[in-house]
Amino acid sequence: MNDYVIDCQNLETAYTASLHRPILNGxxxxIQPGEFVVLLGLNGAGKSTLLRSLVGLVPIVRGTIQINGVTMNPRTLTTIRRDIGMLFQGGGLIRQLSAIENVLCGRLGTRTTWQTLWGFGQRDRLLALKLLEEMGLKEQAYQKTAQLSGGQQQRVAIARALIQSPQILLADEPITGLDIIAAQQVMQTLAKLHSQQGMTIISVLHDLGIAAEYAQRAIVLEAGRIIYDGPCHNLQDHFSPS
Incomplete structure (x- = not known):
């Protein structure tokens, strides 16, 4: 048995007419436990498709995905997802709900229908408040998400993912649309989760400089294939215009 937390073998998606090829093509x-990996590449390269395939959101027509030694299929998907937190582009929050209510939504997947009808208990609420405080959002806990800045919303989304106690955090373009300060705050939060909690983090990014500053390893895709897999510190040398 290997020691990989994620093992992808020969992944291929369905043929896409607009691209004249599969989005993922072999x-x-x-990925080892505790790695901070960024997925890089131009639009259409397959970065987000690869990330979403790791939680079964994109169907694979060929190849296998193993998470913590469990092969992904319809029967094992629920078990696999318990170990994974997902941070969507733009946060994916419900803007009419407060920050704490959005964080508590991260607990819905672990509750029965009857438990959901009775609402969330004190333990869940205290945990949600603790996570928001760790994100620097204690004062904003009961504000509607629509009233928060983009960076604050993304940190609420991180807290929502963390309330699941995931081993792996997947972040799909977590800083897109944020200003420089907000982007730095989000990336620093991810880096802290990696360094202090040993969390495995995989993030889709576009900026080589940010990738080199925060992550250990980069996987660069082009036309559905991996063209680079290695350290982040020399990305500029490999991919900057000459």
């Missing part, structure tokens, strides 16, 4: 990669 992807092989392994």
């Amino acid at each position: 992807i092989n990669c392994q």
